[in-house]
Amino acid sequence: MGIIKAVKLCFDYMKYGEDDSKIEKVRAIDDVTLDIKKGDFIAILGHNGSGKSTLAKHMNALLVPTEGTMWVDEIDTSGEEEIWKIRQKAGMVFQNPDNQIIGTVVEEDVGFGPENIGVPTDEIWSRVDDSLSRVGMLKHRKKSPNRLSGGQKQRVAIAGVIAMRPECIVMDEPTAMLDPTGRKDVLRTVHELNEKLGITVILITHYMEEVIGADHVFVMDSGHIVMQGTPREIFTEVDKLKKYRLDVPQVTELAYELRKSGIDIPAGILTREELVEALV
Amino acid sequence: MQLELKNVSYTYGKGTVFEVNALSNIDLAIEEGQFIGIIGHTGSGKSTLIQHFNALMEPTEGKVLFEGEDIWGEKYDRRALRSKVGLVFQYPEHQLFETDVLTDVAFGPKNQGLSKEEAEARAREALVQVGFPEKFYGHSPFELSGGQKRRVAIAGVLAMNPKVLILDEPTAGLDPKGRDEILDQISYLHDQRGITIILVSHSMEDVARYADRLIVVNDGRIPYDGTPREVFAHYKELEKIGLAAPQITYIMHDLAAKGLPVDVQATTIEEAKKSILEALAGKGAKR
Amino acid sequence: MRNITIGQYYPADSILHRLDPRVKFLGTLVFIISLFLIKGVAGYVFVTIVLATLVRLSKVPFGMMLKGMKAIIFILIITVIFNMLFTPGEAIFTIWRLTVTREGVAQAFRMAIRLSYLIIGSSIMTLTTTPNQLTDAMENLFSPLKVLKVPVHEISMMMSIALRFIPILMEETDKIMKAQIARGADFESGNLIKRVTNMIPLLVPLFVSAFQRANDLAMAMEARCYHGGEGRTQMKPLRYEKRDYVAYALMLAFAAASVCFCVFGGGWI
Structure with missing residues (x-):
């Protein structure tokens, strides 16, 4: 069993009318089965409203399945008693950088998680130092989060998660509100953590370029997993992706267009080096 | 010339120790019907720049002219100007407040002094132009999906019948299809209604695809201004200022x-x- | 907008920054009480010297403290005028039916000094103490109230979150206001009722956003294993050092001196 495993997971929520009456039951996740290997870099793609964020919240026991089962490091998330253990093992980074930082000073925010799980004071300090330096924010430790850029805030949030010594980080569109520079910094940081610390990363996004470095990609649409495979396998199917309101990186699209016009190049080109290589 | 900035500078905290130059001696002329892309990294001064276009900010030095008139002249009607130069802020859905979509979109025209009927007619027209489905007109804007909210918010500015429409990152946070849909709609407005479009974007791909003129803002100045082909020819210099091609x-x-x-x-x-x-x-x- | 002074920590390395927040909290209380105790020129000179010393020790630019004064300038002026006009005593001069008395001027002067020293004194505390330290201090000092089932930990957590979000919400207000002005909204003209109704396009989005943020934040806190004060350790536990005891001793001396000025002070002011 992998670090995160779901079997036939379904999740329903109720829509309420203005008079608090139940209008309808909405199935946000429908029969999802997946098994994520420890140490992998996983990307989950899907348009807004495809159910990818709801799925992410199951990995941290913020939501529990209506049907089916979710395990985090072999612990069933529907059990109440181990909930804090699950949340320590699977840390979460959210979309809005402002709405997840609790501390008024960077280092105090990073210490928030360890404080909650009862880590002794001296160790909190060493964990905070270590986490901040890993995300490259050590020199900003005394600053107010309000004075940081979006990308820096997200890196503080990541530091806050790794200070809890998790097995994996689930990131729910961490770059959606960032500018290109911030996006690059955050992505580089996560890849480093994955490579150096072996932390499993689950990155939820709809930026196609961010998927290229992943080991495995899941594509979601209306609560289902509709495609999965390596980035190359996924990006070979340009038309299918577009059907799911997604896209491919510009290089891939250009290669795809050229291939359609009869140029003999391989399918699923991901980088510009590959394309240039194939053409010249 | 529709919109002109003459030697415009803007300094935050003028006269205090915290003085920061956000814009320095900007000269800019925008012709009617252009589709302009503005690019620059966060903090380059582009937000400050666009707020000068519709008199939300007053330059500390220099002049802003709309159709030849000084918009900071003594008798100039700046409220009327703001309906001619519409500005859609980043994440504009955060400004929605009415109980239903139609009334919210009609807020702008009502402020222009139109009757309820006229304002609603304008609102309907604007909602059609952003491709918002009619069956949701009576819905609360807060129940809509992110992409739909964004359309309503853009319609809210469009309903004032602006001659110039400025959009600050209208696609932020949307999925790829949502991004394309919004940009296509904007491009349609430009082609059909001849509105001057000023699009602020972080996506070089988007501005390259839609804009016929690119303005690069860096450090409160405009180092490059030309067609996308001309501007992106300087890709090496653009990288130095945190941008790319x-x-x-x-x-x-x-x-x-x-x-x-x-x-x-x-x-x-x-x-x-x-x-x-x-x-x-x-x-x-x-x- | 993000530069408001209340709850805004000014990072610097000074003896006041290093003091235990409980000392600073109690010290500020003692200072405020003493402001209303002291009498006489000598007394005022004394607190002025003490305050000036504290300002110097804090290594915070004096301008930062004066910023806090801006917020109360209106209250200050009203207080001064009222005291000048409505304190009975020996008249200095009379305009129409309003009489300015010698006692009134003295009283107004006293109130002005007290109010401004109060603001400066408390901003020394907020500028040298992070809001988190401050709430820690309050949680610690009020912890005896837990016996009475007062949710001390929860209250202090709420305060610290509020302090973090005030600047964000201020900025948001500014942004929404501009967006509505761009849609032709008018926040400046009209009578009172019209002005209040004109605020709706500002207030509704602000509330919606505040609730959204609260929701997000609650989820983020849960995801980071927050489950109340139980079993929680502290990154910066409060521990008294030698300097804190010295500070307490000085505070005691200051309080004693203030009482002396109260009892033996007097004179014409």
């Missing part, structure tokens, strides 16, 4: 360096495809 530009330069005679100034997929096919065919013919 579209991926396509890099591919074309790589190919040219390898000896394939392609058009290095191509900035969109269509242009690149055409040029590569021609180059390959030429090579084939020679063989």
Whole structure:
């Protein structure tokens, strides 16, 4: 069993009318089965409203399945008693950088998680130092989060998660509100953590370029997993992706267009080096 | 000339120790009907710049002219100006407040002094133009999906019938299809209604595809101003100021360096495809 | 907008920054009480010297403290005028039916000094103490109230979150206001009722956003294993050092001196 495993997971929520009456039951996740290997870099793609964020919240026991089962490091998330253990093992980074930082000073925010799980004071300090330096924010430790850029805030949030010594980080569109520079910094940081610390990363996004470095990609649409495979396998199917309101990186699209016009190049080109290589 | 900035400077905290120059001696002329892309990294001064276009900010030095008139002149009606130069802020859905979509969109026209009926007629027109489905007109804007909220918010500005429409990152946070839909709709408005569009974006690919003129803002100045082809030819300099060219530009330069005679100034997929096919065919013919 | 002074920590390395927040909290209380105790020129000179010393020790630019004064300038002026006009005593001069008395001027002067010293004194505390330290201090000092089932930990957590979000919400207000002005909204003209109704386009989005943020934040806190004060350790536990005891001793001396000025002070002011 992998670090995160779901079997036939379904999740329903109720829509309420203005008079608090139940209008309808909405199935946000429908029969999802997946098994994520420890140490992998996983990307989950899907348009807004495809159910990818709801799925992410199951990995941290913020939501529990209506049907089916979710395990985090072999612990069933529907059990109440181990909930804090699950949340320590699977840390979460959210979309809005402002709405997840609790501390008024960077280092105090990073210490928030360890404080909650009862880590002794001296160790909190060493964990905070270590986490901040890993995300490259050590020199900003005394600053107010309000004075940081979006990308820096997200890196503080990541530091806050790794200070809890998790097995994996689930990131729910961490770059959606960032500018290109911030996006690059955050992505580089996560890849480093994955490579150096072996932390499993689950990155939820709809930026196609961010998927290229992943080991495995899941594509979601209306609560289902509709495609999965390596980035190359996924990006070979340009038309299918577009059907799911997604896209491919510009290089891939250009290669795809050229291939359609009869140029003999391989399918699923991901980088510009590959394309240039194939053409010249 | 529709909109003109003459030697405009803006300094935050003027006269205090915290003085920061956000804009320095900007000269800019915008003609009616242009589709302009503004690019610059966060903090470059582009937000400050666009707020000068509709008198939300007053320059500390210099003049802003709309259709030849000084908008900071004594008797100038700046409220009327704001309906002629519409500004859609980043995440505009955060400004929705009414109980239903139609009333919310009619807020702008009502402020212009139109009657309820006229305002609603304008609102309907604007909602059609952003491609918002009619069956949701009576819904609360807070129940809509992110993409739909964004359309309503854009319609809210459009309903004032602006001659210039400024959009600050209208696609932020949307999924790829949502991004394309919004941009296509904006481009349609530009083509059909002849509105001048000023699009602030972080996506070089998007501005390359839609804009016919690019303005680069850096450090409160405008180092480059020209067609996307001209501006992206400076891709190396752009990188130094935290920007880049579209991926396509890099591919074309790589190919040219390898000896394939392609058009290095191509900035969109269509242009690149055409040029590569021609180059390959030429090579084939020679063989 | 993000530069408001209340709850805005000014990072610097000074003896006041290093003091235990409980000392600073109690010290500020003692200072405020003493402001209302002291009498006489000598007394005022004394607190002025003490305050000036504290300002110097804090290594915070004096301008930062004056910023806090801006917020109360209106209250200050009203207080001064009222005291000048409505304190009975020996008249200095009379305009129409309003009489300015010698006692009134003295009283107004006293109130002005007290109010401004109060603001400066408390901003020394907020500028040298992070809001988190401050709430820690309050949680610690009020912890005896837990016996009475007062949710001390929860209250202090709420305060610290509020302090973090005030600047964000201020900025948001500014942004929404501009967006509505761009849609032709008018926040400046009209009578009171009209002005209040004109605020709706500002207030509704602000509330919606505040609730959204609260929701997000609650989720983020849960995801980071927050489950109340139980079993929680502290990154910066409060521990008294030698300097804190010295500070307490000085505080005691200051309080004693203030009482002396109260009892033996007097004179014409």
